Amino acid sequence: MAEFDVDLFVIGGGSGGVRAARIAAGHGAKVMVAEEYRMGGTCVIRGCVPKKLFVIGSHVRHEIDDAAGFGWTIPPVSFDWPTLVANKDKEIARLEAAYTSNVEKSGARIVKTRAVFEGAHSLRLSTGESVSAKYVLIATGGAPNHGPMIPGIEHVISSNEAFHLAELPRRIVIQGGGYIALEFACIFAGFGSDVTVVYRGDNILRGFDDDVRAHVRAEMEMQGITILTGCTVDKIDKRAKEFTSHLSNGSSLASDKVMFAIGRHPNVGGLGLEKAGVAINPNNGGIAVDGWSRSSVPNIYAIGDVTHRHNLTPVAIREGHAFADTVFGKHPVQVDHSSIPTAVFSQPEIGTVGLTETEARAQFSHVDVYKTAFRPIKSTMSGRDTRILMKLVVDGTSDRVLGCHIVGDIAAEIVQAVAIAVKMKATKADFDATFALHPTAAEELVTMRTPTARYVREAAAE
Numbered sequence: 001m002a003e004f005d006v007d008l009f010v011i012g013g014g015s016g017g018v019r020a021a022r023i024a025a026g027h028g029a030k031v032m033v034a035e036e037y038r039m040g041g042t043c044v045i046r047g048c049v050p051k052k053l054f055v056i057g058s059h060v061r062h063e064i065d066d067a068a069g070f071g072w073t074i075p076p077v078s079f080d081w082p083t084l085v086a087n088k089d090k091e092i093a094r095l096e097a098a099y100t101s102n103v104e105k106s107g108a109r110i111v112k113t114r115a116v117f118e119g120a121h122s123l124r125l126s127t128g129e130s131v132s133a134k135y136v137l138i139a140t141g142g143a144p145n146h147g148p149m150i151p152g153i154e155h156v157i158s159s160n161e162a163f164h165l166a167e168l169p170r171r172i173v174i175q176g177g178g179y180i181a182l183e184f185a186c187i188f189a190g191f192g193s194d195v196t197v198v199y200r201g202d203n204i205l206r207g208f209d210d211d212v213r214a215h216v217r218a219e220m221e222m223q224g225i226t227i228l229t230g231c232t233v234d235k236i237d238k239r240a241k242e243f244t245s246h247l248s249n250g251s252s253l254a255s256d257k258v259m260f261a262i263g264r265h266p267n268v269g270g271l272g273l274e275k276a277g278v279a280i281n282p283n284n285g286g287i288a289v290d291g292w293s294r295s296s297v298p299n300i301y302a303i304g305d306v307t308h309r310h311n312l313t314p315v316a317i318r319e320g321h322a323f324a325d326t327v328f329g330k331h332p333v334q335v336d337h338s339s340i341p342t343a344v345f346s347q348p349e350i351g352t353v354g355l356t357e358t359e360a361r362a363q364f365s366h367v368d369v370y371k372t373a374f375r376p377i378k379s380t381m382s383g384r385d386t387r388i389l390m391k392l393v394v395d396g397t398s399d400r401v402l403g404c405h406i407v408g409d410i411a412a413e414i415v416q417a418v419a420i421a422v423k424m425k426a427t428k429a430d431f432d433a434t435f436a437l438h439p440t441a442a443e444e445l446v447t448m449r450t451p452t453a454r455y456v457r458e459a460a461a462e
């Protein structure tokens with residue numbers, strides 16, 4: 001009789017868990033995956049995918065507004081939020097079924113239940129059943145974090161609920177300055193809601209390049225989104241269907257919905273980690289792992305958002321794949337977390353890879369910056385007041401391109417391709433040697449000849 005019921009027990013059927021289960025099963029392992037909610041996890045069910053569908057839907061408003069300059073007469077338009085939500089739900093159900101069937105086809109078994117540790121090799125399902133496993137992979141993801149328990153916090157929705165609102169809010173207050181807050185701000189504004197963003201820091205998008213932050217803020221404000229920085233929502237009152245958000249600066253805002261997107265915490269609560277001896281990383285609250293995604297317990301690994309390293313779907317997928325190859329495929333791989341491209345699907349969107357100017361100047365003695373902001377060809381006829389921002393950050397000593405930051409339509413699509421060059425350590429000379437593709441916005445990336453700024457850090461005196 002086998003020593004364990006399964007070779008691998010995966011807790012969580014999201015991006016990372018599903019990839020790990022499929023690859024491990026492909027390597028011949030007997031795999032069980034527990035999912036307490038819906039297969040596909042955050043990305044598919046209430047993250048990247050439904051968000052992008054909403055972004056695409058709301059961006060239609062911009063296309064309609066821009067059409068007149070090109071000779072179109074558009075009859076009065078109307079928008080039906082319930083149709084959008086219903087069609088999105090249909091697509092998400094299709095994807096969930098595809099995820100389920102792909103896992104099953106790989107030979108792994110799905111159990112639709114919560115699973116928690118009883119010991120390092122033992123899991124208890126909510127059905128009461130116990131399963132023993134040689135290896136366990138924790139891939140439980142993360143969840144919205146509403147911050148301090150301010151009065152009226154029970155009225156606040158997160159991105160989870162925003163995907164299922166019965167009606168489009170006429171006015172919405174969104175607290176948060178990160179990518180989820182801004183994406184929803186632009187989604188709601190595109191559909192016609194009156195949007196106010198409240199953020200405690202001095203500018204939105206902490207961690208992004210400062211030029212990007214300033215540019216996106218200005219573009220969003222130009223579209224009529226109000227952005228209040230340096231303050232927080234301290235209390236929320238509800239009267240009939242109206243909410244009043246009281247801000248730390250003494251003002252108040254009336255709205256039909258209040259949404260918080262101020263961060264996410266790793267899903268470690270109630271997992272029985274103490275029974276298995278799994279340690280938490282004191283710096284970020286996620287599961288502590290080494291470069292192999294191995295926890296403090298040798299047979300237990302953790303990947304994706306629950307480790308709170310880089311909370312992005314492709315990262316969770318790659319970590320899951322590397323884990324399965326390492327443990328079951330006789331092919332040890334560590335994930336290289338450098339130069340991860342990332343996007344913010346605000347409108348206009350952001351695509352970015354590599355170092356910001358501030359990071360580069362802290363790490364390199366010579367830094368050249370190439371920057372341009374220009375009117376896209378489309379706006380010359382649509383009349384829209386918008387600018388595209390493109391910025392390259394270059395190591396002035398080796399000429400290597402350290403970072404690329406773009407704000408504008410399809411910035412994310414452009415940066416996905418540029419990320420290959422950055423990962424390959426391309427130099428500015430390589431960019432310059434590349435032919436422009438004309439007429440495009442992206443051609444600016446290979447035609448910026450002269451640095452807009454050049455920084456030299458003097459060596460410290462002996």
Ligand SMILES: Cc1cc2nc3c(=O)[nH]c(=O)nc-3n(C[C@H](O)[C@H](O)[C@H](O)COP(=O)(O)OP(=O)(O)OC[C@H]3O[C@@H](n4cnc5c(N)ncnc54)[C@H](O)[C@@H]3O)c2cc1C
Binds near residue numbers: 012142180314
């Ligand atoms: C609104 C939003 C937009 C996003 N947009 C993007 C984007 O554009 N691009 C991008 O790259 N990333 C985006 N992300 C982040 C992305 O969704 C996550 O990084 C990714 O889903 C992480 O995958 P994961 O496998 O670690 O966890 P998840 O996908 O969260 O999966 C974890 C699964 O575990 C299940 N689970 C938890 N505990 C248990 C238990 N005890 N037993 C059984 N099951 C359990 C959960 O139900 C869940 O299904 C977005 C996230 C949000 C919230």
